[in-house]
Amino acid sequence: MIHVKLLAFAQAADRLGWREMLVECAPDETLRSIVERHAAGFDFSSSRVAVDCEYMPWDDAVGAHAQEIAILPPVSGG
Amino acid sequence: METEILFTEAPIVPPPQKRALLETGAVVEFHGVVRATEGDAQLAGLFYEAYEPMARREFARILTELDALHSPHAVCIVHRLGFVPVGEASLYVRVEAKHRGSALAFCGALIDRMKQDVPIWKIARQRAPRSKPE
Incomplete structure (x- = not known):
């Protein structure tokens, strides 16, 4: 098992009610499954996900060396 | 290409x-x-929030990709974070290039790509936040 920091930003953080938590997961667990365990009913279509600052598909495994998973709602900089 | 990517909570000074x-x-x-x-x-x-380490990485990635198309000499990006009052700048971009066509194209493409991929968010605020006590 590995320990990973789970981050939520902007509207995702508002909806979930938290911005950061430490979670335990298996390296072969998917990002979708990890987030689902900590955010029941989360609307995956509304957000993208990044592992260690790189966008990833929700159904990819977190991997053995991940340190941060970030939930990223649609961006709106500028 | 020389690049500079800055985030600031203070009014932008180019x-x-x-x-x-x-x-x-x-x-x-x-x-x-x-x-x-x-x-x-x-x-x-507007209140701006960023996932700053990833925002820097995404800006750098976009700059590298656009450099292959437009080859500017230098690019500077400054994005404001926190509360930005009406009338103040939230974003400053400067592109220096050999010709205006590539400088204008690079600037436009950079902002379009930022709005797709760089993890920065704005939230509308109808009231200014109270200033912190001294």
Whole structure:
């Protein structure tokens, strides 16, 4: 098992009610499954996900060396 | 290509150009300014939040990809974070290139790509936040 920091930003953080938590997961667990365990009913279509600052598909495994998973709602900089 | 990517909670002051290149024929500057209205709502300003380490990485990736198309000499990006009142700039971009066509194209493409991929978010605020006590 590995320990990973789970981050939520902007509207995702508002909806979930938290911005950061430490979670335990298996390296072969998917990002979708990890987030689902900590955010029941989360609307995956509304957000993208990044592992260690790189966008990833929700159904990819977190991997053995991940340190941060970030939930990223649609961006709106500028 | 020289690049500078900055985030600040203070009003944006465009950084000085690092060096004048004799081959630079165009300098394009863009200031993105907070408007007083968003749809029907009257705003006091916008609050900006970023996942800063990833935002820097995404900007760097986009700059590398666009460099292959437009080859500017230098690019400077400053994005404001926190509360930005109406009338102040939230974004500053400066592109220095040999010709205006590539400088203008690079600037436009960079902002379009930022709005797709760089993890920065704005939240409309109808009231300015209270200033912190001294």
